[in-house]
Amino acid sequence: TQLLEQSPQFLSIQEGENLTVYCNSSSVFSSLQWYRQEPGEGPVLLVTVVTGGEVKKLKRLTFQFGDARKDSSLHITAAQPGDTGLYLCAGAGSNYQLIWGAGTKLIIKP
Amino acid sequence: EAGVAQSPRYKIIEKRQSVAFWCNPISGHATLYWYQQILGQGPKLLIQFQNNGVVDDSQLPKDRFSAERLKGVDSTLKIQPAKLEDSAVYLCASTPGLADTQYFGPGTRLTVL
Numbered sequence: 382t383q384l385l386e387q388s389p390q391f392l393s394i395q396e397g398e399n400l401t402v403y404c405n406s407s408s409v410f411s412s413l414q415w416y417r418q419e420p421g422e423g424p425v426l427l428v429t430v431v432t433g434g435e436v437k438k439l440k441r442l443t444f445q446f447g448d449a450r451k452d453s454s455l456h457i458t459a460a461q462p463g464d465t466g467l468y469l470c471a472g473a474g475s476n477y478q479l480i481w482g483a484g485t486k487l488i489i490k491p
Numbered sequence: 492e493a494g495v496a497q498s499p500r501y502k503i504i505e506k507r508q509s510v511a512f513w514c515n516p517i518s519g520h521a522t523l524y525w526y527q528q529i530l531g532q533g534p535k536l537l538i539q540f541q542n543n544g545v546v547d548d549s550q551l552p553k554d555r556f557s558a559e560r561l562k563g564v565d566s567t568l569k570i571q572p573a574k575l576e577d578s579a580v581y582l583c584a585s586t587p588g589l590a591d592t593q594y595f596g597p598g599t600r601l602t603v604l
Binding site (some may be wrong): 421422423424425426461469473476477479481482483486 | 507584600
């Protein structure tokens with residue numbers, strides 16, 4: 382059974398600080414996606430990483446896919462209150478179905 | 492372009508009652524997913540449709556859950572009878588094809604008392 386473990390489960394920091402969220406597995410994924418989910422809404426795709434070692438940047442967010450395509454990280458620089466939300470990683474298996482992590486609940490305090 | 496629509500947004504029922512959720516995917520999207528998201532957890536796939544056929548329903552509790560997509564467009568998910576542990580957000584997502592980005596609706600928050 383493929384599993385994705387996210388850490389930390391919960392993170393509360395002050396505006397302006399940096400943070401990193403991790404997504405780890407013992408399984409290899411063809412691609413890995415990061416989503417953000419706000420209360421009362423469905424997840425919204427932020428990025429998809431496909432190649433081992435790939436780094437993608439989305440403004441202040443930096444996503445990295447591990448060399449072996451088993452893990453990923455999301456780094457936020459100078460976090461802002463608008464970054465508050467639930468961050469979910471999801472790995473795509475051979476049948477394109479997504480295996481989801483439990484999420485990291487992020488709160489950025491002004 | 493309109494997004495994935497779901498209704499109702501909220502539903503409160505008592506255990507052993509029945510409930511149904513509706514999803515209208517993005518126009519032209521052939522693949523439709525129903526997920527269950529329990530508080531503090533990631534989404535769990537319940538069923539996947541390709542047009543009006545079922546691709547995967549291996550995690551659907553078939554003794555109480557059923558889903559259909561008769562005309563290959565909108566879909567309904569039913570729970571009968573509901574249990575306390577069914578309290579969750581039920582998310583619908585659609586994609587043009589199997590390998591494409593999934594677009595999610597806002598979900599239906601179900602509370603079973």
